[in-house]
Amino acid sequence: MTGVERIPILKIGDVLLASIQVDLQDRDVLALQEDLAEKISATGAHGVVLDISAVDIVDSFIGRMFATIAATSKLFDAHTVVVGMRPAVAITLVELGLTLGEVRTALDLEKGLAILAELGEQAPR
Amino acid sequence: MTREDIPIVADEDVVRVRQVVRSYAQRAKLSLVDQTKLVTATSELARNTLTYGGGGSAVVELLGEGRRQGVRASFRDDGPGIPDITLALTDGWTSGQGMGLGLSGARRLVDEFDLDTAVGRGTTVTVTKWSR
Numbered sequence: 478m479t480g481v482e483r484i485p486i487l488k489i490g491d492v493l494l495a496s497i498q499v500d501l502q503d504r505d506v507l508a509l510q511e512d513l514a515e516k517i518s519a520t521g522a523h524g525v526v527l528d529i530s531a532v533d534i535v536d537s538f539i540g541r542m543f544a545t546i547a548a549t550s551k552l553f554d555a556h557t558v559v560v561g562m563r564p565a566v567a568i569t570l571v572e573l574g575l576t577l578g579e580v581r582t583a584l585d586l587e588k589g590l591a592i593l594a595e596l597g598e599q600a601p602r
Numbered sequence: 603m604t605r606e607d608i609p610i611v612a613d614e615d616v617v618r619v620r621q622v623v624r625s626y627a628q629r630a631k632l633s634l635v636d637q638t639k640l641v642t643a644t645s646e647l648a649r650n651t652l653t654y655g656g657g658g659s660a661v662v663e664l665l666g667e668g669r670r671q672g673v674r675a676s677f678r679d680d681g682p683g684i685p686d687i688t689l690a691l692t693d694g695w696t697s698g699q700g701m702g703l704g705l706s707g708a709r710r711l712v713d714e715f716d717l718d719t720a721v722g723r724g725t726t727v728t729v730t731k732w733s734r
Contacts, residue, residue: 500617500620500621501617502613502614502616502617503613503616503649504613533624533638533641534620534638534641534642534645535642536642536645536646536649537646537704537707538645538649563638564635565634565635565637565638566638568635568638568639569635569638569639569642569711572639572707572710572711573642573646573707573710573711574693574706574707574710575707
């Protein structure tokens with residue numbers, strides 16, 4: 478048995494960034510979900526960016542976890558944006574029939590951060 | 603090697619299946635999109651084998667038929683079997699914690715799909731994708 482791969486979570490301003498660089502096992506995704514919830518709660522971050530530009534497949538389990546992360550973040554008043562989805566992954570997700578729920582998507586990190594900034598302005602705190 | 607057996611008994615075996623299928627799909631010269639579809643389908647099926655079948659094994663094969671090449675992956679378990687195949691292949695229906703896209707979604711992502719199951723006897727799902 479190998480251990481859980483902990484995905485590093487970086488803080489930029491009031492946004493948390495998790496960049497997924499490994500082939501995800503189910504328990505890695507579950508760990509990320511827990512780590513993000515704790516980090517949002519501890520930092521009061523208003524946004525979460527999941528960078529999946531290095532991810533070569535998203536199946537229904539991983540996709541559902543993205544939706545769960547977004548739903549959990551929302552409870553802490555934070556929005557979630559998934560950025561950098563590869564074209565082949567996007568085509569496959571549509572055919573698989575998976576919708577990502579409340580998850581916003583953006584082409585790249587820059588556009589993802591812009592979306593979060595916009596959402597932050599709409600709901601000033 | 604044109605055939606590989608992979609036991610599916612733990613979480614990391616699902617990742618192993620994805621890696622083997624990816625390398626076979628590249629050898630069969632599937633397009634990147636077709637590789638991704640096949641790897642995603644087999645990821646769903648490997649997880650089903652683990653979650654619902656209580657573990658089992660996968661066989662991944664490289665196929666050659668005339669000028670076209672393909673990859674076939676077969677997932678076998680000795681679990682409880684599927685009582686209602688039509689229901690199990692319906693989008694959104696799940697007997698567990700999933701989204702109910704595993705079987706139906708996997709079927710859409712491949713060229714050939716075969717389901718052999720009987721209650722109390724286990725389940726074997728075989729999928730094939732061909733190069734175009």
